[in-house]
Amino acid sequence: MHNFEEKVIGIPRAMSFYSNYPFYFGFFNSLGIKIVLSDVTTKQTMSEGAALVVTETCLPIKVYVGHILNLLQKGIKNIFVPSLQSIDNKIYNCSKIRGLPDLIRNVIKEPFNMIEATLDKSEKNQGLYEFLAECVKPFGITDKALIKNASKAGWRCYNNFHIMSKSGMPYSKALSYALQGKVVISDSSKEYPISVALVGHGYNIYDERVCMKIIDKLEKMDVKVCTSLQLSSEQLDEGILALGHEKYWANEDEMTGTAGHYLKDSKIDGVITITAFGCGPDSLMIERITRKAKQYNKPLLNLTIDEQTGEAGFVTRIEAFVDMLFRKKRAVILNKLNISDREEEFSPNTDIIETRA
Numbered sequence: 001m002h003n004f005e006e007k008v009i010g011i012p013r014a015m016s017f018y019s020n021y022p023f024y025f026g027f028f029n030s031l032g033i034k035i036v037l038s039d040v041t042t043k044q045t046m047s048e049g050a051a052l053v054v055t056e057t058c059l060p061i062k063v064y065v066g067h068i069l070n071l072l073q074k075g076i077k078n079i080f081v082p083s084l085q086s087i088d089n090k091i092y093n094c095s096k097i098r099g100l101p102d103l104i105r106n107v108i109k110e111p112f113n114m115i116e117a118t119l120d121k122s123e124k125n126q127g128l129y130e131f132l133a134e135c136v137k138p139f140g141i142t143d144k145a146l147i148k149n150a151s152k153a154g155w156r157c158y159n160n161f162h163i164m165s166k167s168g169m170p171y172s173k174a175l176s177y178a179l180q181g182k183v184v185i186s187d188s189s190k191e192y193p194i195s196v197a198l199v200g201h202g203y204n205i206y207d208e209r210v211c212m213k214i215i216d217k218l219e220k221m222d223v224k225v226c227t228s229l230q231l232s233s234e235q236l237d238e239g240i241l242a243l244g245h246e247k248y249w250a251n252e253d254e255m256t257g258t259a260g261h262y263l264k265d266s267k268i269d270g271v272i273t274i275t276a277f278g279c280g281p282d283s284l285m286i287e288r289i290t291r292k293a294k295q296y297n298k299p300l301l302n303l304t305i306d307e308q309t310g311e312a313g314f315v316t317r318i319e320a321f322v323d324m325l326f327r328k329k330r331a332v333i334l335n336k337l338n339i340s341d342r343e344e345e346f347s348p349n350t351d352i353i354e355t356r357a
């Protein structure tokens with residue numbers, strides 16, 4: 001099946017979409033390739049994807065399969081399914097991400113053109129330019145200078161997105177401005193009494209259906225949410241080292257790098273991790289994060305998600321954690337002020353006390 005005359009590429013709104021889409025957008029658009037995205041994740045996306053893979057498969061892969069089905073339902077026949085093997089020498093992705101094209105080929109029986117470029121800097125010494133050349137070869141684009149120029153457009157969009165994210169702008173807003181070619185610096189001066197680091201892969205924390213809008217929920221509870229997107233690559237590298245080891249997994253920045261940085265940050269009151277049930281790399285990383293959180297005496301909440309996770313239980317755990325953080329902070333402040341916490345003797349306006357902290 002070849003229909004590359006029409007320069008259209010379908011991109012699943014899942015997995016690497018959450019870290020790389022600004023780049024993909026700038027790159028493909030600059031070469032005149034129209035992008036069609038799958039729709040946002042719904043319950044149906046999850047259940048249709050889950051129905052095609054074995055139960056033990058992690059949720060993000062089930063979601064990914066659901067997004068491929070959604071693109072096929074839209075009539076898209078050229079679908080981008082990259083194999084991101086390793087992003088640097090001896091820094092690997094998990095086997096499911098590495099083998100994504102094979103996995104999709106085995107579970108989706110409907111015919112389509114899979115654009116399965118490989119990024120493998122460890123074994124094949126196949127870096128970004130080889131990867132990008134593979135992405136557009138099916139469309140008949142082979143001019144190296146053209147591809148290099150398109151990659152510059154990709155980086156521009158990607159960097160704009162990161163500049164805005166670092167300024168504290170929410171993920172979806174920063175993405176929207178970056179895709180419009182704008183850079184808008186967030187001037188949010190709202191003060192929050194409590195700050196929490198949210199640690200998880202982009203596909204777990206920015207897919208609003210998968211994480212049940214955890215960021216919105218925390219902000220409504222008056223909690224400031226800090227993620228990997230506010231950190232520089234140097235801070236993330238230091239974070240990984242702070243947990244006592246060297247980078248091995250490609251998406252470690254989002255987990256150990258972020259946790260290692262925020263665990264040391266006295267302005268962060270607690271850490272919440274989100275991991276998918278059955279994720280091998282995350283279970284190793286969470287172990288290290290948990291040990292270090294004890295050393296730093298930093299409250300930690302580990303949340304594991306799968307397609308069965310119910311919103312009510314999820315919210316209850318977050319509320320209980322946030323409530324504990326508020327109480328802890330209040331106790332610390334009262335202690336500093338040498339004020340007894342017995343309510344019958346002194347009933348403070350907690351809002352004011354916590355804001356001053």
Ligand code: SF4
Binds near residue numbers: 095096097278
């Ligand atoms: S890193 Fe974990 S959650 Fe992500 S694809 Fe691999 S197993 Fe699944």
